[in-house]
Amino acid sequence: xxxxxxxxxxxxxxxxxxxxxxxxxxxxxxxxxxxxxxxxxxxxxxxxxxxxxxxxxxxxxxxxxxxxxxxxxxxxxxxxxxxxxxxxxxxxxxxxxxxxxxxxxxxxxxxxxxxxxxxxxxxxxxxxxxxxxxxxxxxxxxxxxxxxxxxxxxxxxxxxxxxxxxxxxxxxxxxxxxxxxxxxxxxxxxxxxxxxxxxxxxxxxxxxxxxxxxxxxxxxxxxxxxxxxxxxxxxxxxxxxxxxxxxxxxxxxxxxxxxxxxxxxxxxxxxxxxxxxxxxxxxxx
Amino acid sequence: xxxxxxxxxxxxxxxxxxxxxxxxxxxxxxxxxxxxxxxxxxxxxxxxxxxxxxxxxxxxxxxxxxxxxxxxxxxxxxxxxxxxxxxxxxxxxxxxxxxxxxxxxxxxxxxxxxxxxxxxxxxxxxxxxxxxxxxxxxxxxxxxxxxxxxxxxxxxxxxxxxxxxxxxxxxxxxxxxxxxxxxxxxxxxxxxxxxxxxxxxxxxxxxxxxxxxxxxxxxxxxxxxxxxxxxxxxxxxxxxxxxxxxxxxxxxxxxxxxxxx
Amino acid sequence: xxxxxxxxxxxxxxxxxxxxxxxxxxxxxxxxxxxxxxxxxxxxxxxxxxxxxxxxxxxxxxxxxxxxxxxxxxxxxxxxxxxxxxxxxxxxxxxxxxxxxxxxxxxxxxxxxxxxxxxxxxxxxxxxxxxxxxxxxxxxxxxxxxxxxxxxxxxxxxxxxxxxxxxxxxxxxxxxxxxxxxxxxxxxxxxxxxxxxxxxxxxxxxxxxxxxxxxxxxxxxxxxxxxxxxxxxxxxxxxxxxxxxxxxxxxxxxxxxxxxxxxxxxxxxxxxxxxxxxxxxxxxxxxxxxx
Numbered sequence: 140x141x142x143x144x145x146x147x148x149x150x151x152x153x154x155x156x157x158x159x160x161x162x163x164x165x166x167x168x169x170x171x172x173x174x175x176x177x178x179x180x181x182x183x184x185x186x187x188x189x190x191x192x193x194x195x196x197x198x199x200x201x202x203x204x205x206x207x208x209x210x211x212x213x214x215x216x217x218x219x220x221x222x223x224x225x226x227x228x229x230x231x232x233x234x235x236x237x238x239x240x241x242x243x244x245x246x247x248x249x250x251x252x253x254x255x256x257x258x259x260x261x262x263x264x265x266x267x268x269x270x271x272x273x274x275x276x277x278x279x280x281x282x283x284x285x286x287x288x289x290x291x292x293x294x295x296x297x298x299x300x301x302x303x304x305x306x307x308x309x310x311x312x313x314x315x316x317x318x319x320x321x322x323x324x325x326x327x328x329x330x331x332x333x334x335x336x337x338x339x340x341x342x343x344x345x346x347x348x349x350x351x352x353x354x355x356x357x358x359x360x361x362x363x364x365x366x367x368x369x370x371x372x373x374x375x376x377x378x379x380x381x382x383x384x385x386x387x388x389x390x391x392x393x394x395x396x397x398x399x400x401x402x403x404x405x406x407x408x409x410x411x412x413x414x415x416x417x418x419x420x421x422x423x424x
Numbered sequence: 425x426x427x428x429x430x431x432x433x434x435x436x437x438x439x440x441x442x443x444x445x446x447x448x449x450x451x452x453x454x455x456x457x458x459x460x461x462x463x464x465x466x467x468x469x470x471x472x473x474x475x476x477x478x479x480x481x482x483x484x485x486x487x488x489x490x491x492x493x494x495x496x497x498x499x500x501x502x503x504x505x506x507x508x509x510x511x512x513x514x515x516x517x518x519x520x521x522x523x524x525x526x527x528x529x530x531x532x533x534x535x536x537x538x539x540x541x542x543x544x545x546x547x548x549x550x551x552x553x554x555x556x557x558x559x560x561x562x563x564x565x566x567x568x569x570x571x572x573x574x575x576x577x578x579x580x581x582x583x584x585x586x587x588x589x590x591x592x593x594x595x596x597x598x599x600x601x602x603x604x605x606x607x608x609x610x611x612x613x614x615x616x617x618x619x620x621x622x623x624x625x626x627x628x629x630x631x632x633x634x635x636x637x638x639x640x641x642x643x644x645x646x647x648x649x650x651x652x653x654x655x656x657x658x659x660x661x662x663x664x665x666x667x668x669x670x671x672x673x674x675x676x677x678x679x680x681x682x683x684x685x
Numbered sequence: 686x687x688x689x690x691x692x693x694x695x696x697x698x699x700x701x702x703x704x705x706x707x708x709x710x711x712x713x714x715x716x717x718x719x720x721x722x723x724x725x726x727x728x729x730x731x732x733x734x735x736x737x738x739x740x741x742x743x744x745x746x747x748x749x750x751x752x753x754x755x756x757x758x759x760x761x762x763x764x765x766x767x768x769x770x771x772x773x774x775x776x777x778x779x780x781x782x783x784x785x786x787x788x789x790x791x792x793x794x795x796x797x798x799x800x801x802x803x804x805x806x807x808x809x810x811x812x813x814x815x816x817x818x819x820x821x822x823x824x825x826x827x828x829x830x831x832x833x834x835x836x837x838x839x840x841x842x843x844x845x846x847x848x849x850x851x852x853x854x855x856x857x858x859x860x861x862x863x864x865x866x867x868x869x870x871x872x873x874x875x876x877x878x879x880x881x882x883x884x885x886x887x888x889x890x891x892x893x894x895x896x897x898x899x900x901x902x903x904x905x906x907x908x909x910x911x912x913x914x915x916x917x918x919x920x921x922x923x924x925x926x927x928x929x930x931x932x933x934x935x936x937x938x939x940x941x942x943x944x945x946x947x948x949x950x951x952x953x954x955x956x957x958x959x960x961x962x963x964x965x966x967x968x969x970x971x972x973x974x975x976x
Contacts, residue, residue, distance in 0.1 A: 145878040152787035153804045160807040166825040224711030245716045253906020256953050260722045290718045314527040319516035320544035323701040332531035351815025353909040378817045400821045411813040
């Protein structure tokens with residue numbers, strides 16, 4: 140009898156996830172309706188205007204979608220060489236060694252640093268460098284945010300990739316060595332291709348994290364509500380505009396911000412789905 | 425080490441001189457092995473588990489280089505050159521290896537697998553050369569008819585025996601001086617084993633084969649000469665038929681009659 | 686068959702060596718930011734890292750300004766942030782562990798079932814949600830209906846963040862336990878419930894506890910969702926329904942206030958120490974309790 144109750148309790152607990160997910164979607168959608176109703180979904184998504192002044196109130200998500208895409212993809216680009224290097228270091232060249240555990244611990248610590256601390260460091264230490272480099276006068280903008288964002292996502296891309304690399308069977312590598320290949324050739328022709336789907340999936344997941352990152356970006360991107368004109372420009376991402384302007388928002392503005400939240404939710408969910416499908420392809424080979 | 429005349433008048437293709445391999449200081453997995461291997465022969469290396477036969481085989485193509493704690497000493501002269509003093513990559517071109525577990529590369533098609541040795545070594549071949557090498561290699565392992573229509577597919581759907589023959593073809597495509605085989609049939613079913621043994625008997629006309637086997641009857645079936653190893657030492661090396669009927673060393677006799685191993 | 690002499694071995698070996706050097710170099714550079722950040726936080730934060738930090742509440746902007754004009758160190762500390770974090774994260778731990786444990790048990794025991802598959806997929810979905818969106822949800826569910834910011838709303842947001850992590854670590858830990866444990870327990874006539882609570886969970890305690898520690902260390906530093914839910918307070922607050930502060934929120938307030946800016950580094954130092962400590966303990970627990 141006790142067991143029956145327990146199993147029902149377990150089932151109800153699991154059901155909570157369903158309710159949670161449903162509740163989240165409902166909450167986001169129902170509160171976005173006002174904004175979407177006003178401009179139409181397509182209209183809202185393609186509108187680059189963001190004007191909270193009551194006389195000329197007009198809202199559109201495009202500036203922030205572009206800001207998000209700029210920062211996320213640029214940071215992914217920047218992180219690839221470093222994340223791949225660390226992955227090769229830990230999963231191939233120094234696999235299993237003490238040095239490798241040390242390096243992975245350091246990289247794990249990087250993952251543990253809160254976003255706001257990255258923002259502070261970005262503001263006080265990296266920004267002056269960006270200004271020195273002559274990127275732009277105030278330092279803020281896509282470039283600065285992407286650099287810090289890239290550092291933040293390296294651990295996510297590298298630790299998963301390293302795992303996939305270390306799972307490449309030894310017998311395949313020995314087979315290649317026995318044919319006279321150099322280490323690089325084994326990595327190039329055997330290790331990387333075999334671990335390819337996993338590595339791609341981990342970078343896609345890292346991209347997903349970059350898309351949703353809030354605090355560091357909010358502090359570094361410059362908070363302007365228009366489409367960034369290139370990497371030197373300032374802007375806002377979907378996450379940062381919500382963080383910046385949610386405080387006093389209500390009415391149509393609030394609905395617009397929540398609609399942006401819904402869009403962000405959908406985009407990250409899709410990215411994670413793609414990563415999952417890529418990893419499933421790995422499991423099949 | 426007792427030896428019976430294993431060949432006369434020919435020059436050995438491989439000479440082992442006081443070859444020792446140790447995994448940790450002081451303990452030797454292979455202890456001062458010295459002997460000669462003659463061209464176009466099949467030499468079986470037999471012995472109980474842990475006697476050092478695989479270790480000795482892998483020393484020949486410098487596989488131990490991959491593991492820094494393993495030390496190899498002595499001389500291994502392959503076609504006049506000391507393997508241990510050479511560039512390992514060149515050694516591995518001269519000595520091809522087939523492993524116990526068939527390991528066709530899963531990210532390459534059957535066609536590309538055969539040519540893997542060239543691709544990995546950065547050698548570019550013209551299409552006609554490639555096609556010729558692939559066909560010849562697959563023919564020589566008796567796989568051509570079976571796979572010629574599906575060569576662009578990955579090799580994972582092939583049976584274990586076919587995969588192993590593919591791996592042999594891949595090793596042979598580089599035209600090695602010797603073919604080193606580390607228990608190549610122990611993971612296969614009897615029918616595939618049979619096919620591969622027949623294949624080896626044919627291949628010996630063009631190649632020199634050294635095969636590590638824990639299966640005495642296999643050694644008896646296909647090898648011309650046999651090496652018997654025990655606790656890292658080469659106990660006896662001689663003509664297979666003679667060794668099986670009249671072993672020179674008591675240890676050999678005990679192993680062959682199943683007293684141990 | 687043709688003999689092809691292996692060509693440009695030197696070139697191939699050179700490429701190999703160079704790639705190795707590049708891999709090591711880039712890996713080294715990838716580690717630099719950790720040291721730079723630690724250096725910044727420690728060197729700038731130790732000055733204000735004193736007892737006051739832990740025992741006094743945040744100064745008002747005015748008091749801070751006056752102190753600076755007089756060349757005195759800023760009065761006050763972050764006690765309200767510390768208690769706030771304890772309250773909010775504490776409640777979140779309660780909610781998420783309670784719920785997450787059961788869901789993890791359910792998923793570990795019902796592999797292959799359609800419903801479990803859906804729950805598993807949705808758990809992953811929740812895990813990938815940006816923290817700011819979770820903040821919006823907690824705002825919509827708690828702040829708006831109850832008419833005000835509160836510690837409870839903050840806890841709900843953090844609970845949603847922690848839940849997927851605890852579900853996963855519980856599920857994975859239980860899955861790794863040998864089936865023999867469960868079977869032996871049942872064979873002794875024990876009820877399923879007893880087997881779970883007296884055998885499986887204790888056996889898997891290491892992995893489950895590690896999962897909880899890691900989830901806590903993750904949400905301790907979260908700012909965005911709390912901005913929309915707990916808002917912050919300048920006094921120590923233990924009332925669940927009132928706006929409450931938290932360490933990351935205070936860091937954000939300090940950052941935005943030129944008079945209080947000096948406190949950001951000591952607060953960050955405290956935050957990092959706690960987070961790294963939790964991670965370190967998690968590593969030790971994981972190692973000692975290897976299943």
